Amino acid sequence: MTMYERIKERLDGLVSPSNGELRSALESLSITLEELAPLLRTSSGKPYYRRLLYQNEEVELLVMNWSDIECAPHDHGDSKGWIKVMGGSSLNTVFEVDDGHLPKELFNKVHHKGSYFFAPRNGIHKMKREGNDPLVTLHLYSPPIEGMKVYDLEKCAACIVSKECGAWWPDDQKQKLEEMMLDKD
Secondary structure, eight states, rough: OHHHHHHHHHHHTSSSSHHHHHHHHHHHHOOHHHHHHHHHHHHHSEEEEEEEEEOOOSSSSEEEEEOSSSOOBBBBTTEEEEEEESEEEEEEEEEEETTOOOOOOEEEEETTTOEEEEEOTOOOEEEOSSSSSSOOEEEEEEOOOOEEEETTTTTEEEEOOTTTOOOOOOGGGGGGEEEEBBBBB
């Protein structure tokens, strides 16, 4: 059975999965870094290159190959999900935010190859490669991400980005669906 057949077989049956069901599904896929390697590309000046592996109305599965650039603080809209570190190590920074204000950093945690971490609905975080080894991560979200909010802490601004944009401030105006200014305090 190919990787794509395993993914489809396992993820097709998920309906409004709980946090535990999402993690269990991601673990059960048994995807290896070797299977993902041919799909990875350079990030072209962005924090990561991402490739959609699977999507239906309930879930989406993506692989990300990270550069040396840190992504922007962001949420995942109304989605929640699990992230598995396939190779390398990731520094994950978690934030809290009061509506209309800039996010404030709560803590940092390094996640090494083989570890999983949760991205809660409406949770804000940023990631970057930690160390010299290439960072590759596998992400399973439910529902598929829409309405992701990206924060620019220097501009005191946030924007809702289109599906074509990742966790970085959009270069193209058409990727900004809505922009808002935020209070520092």
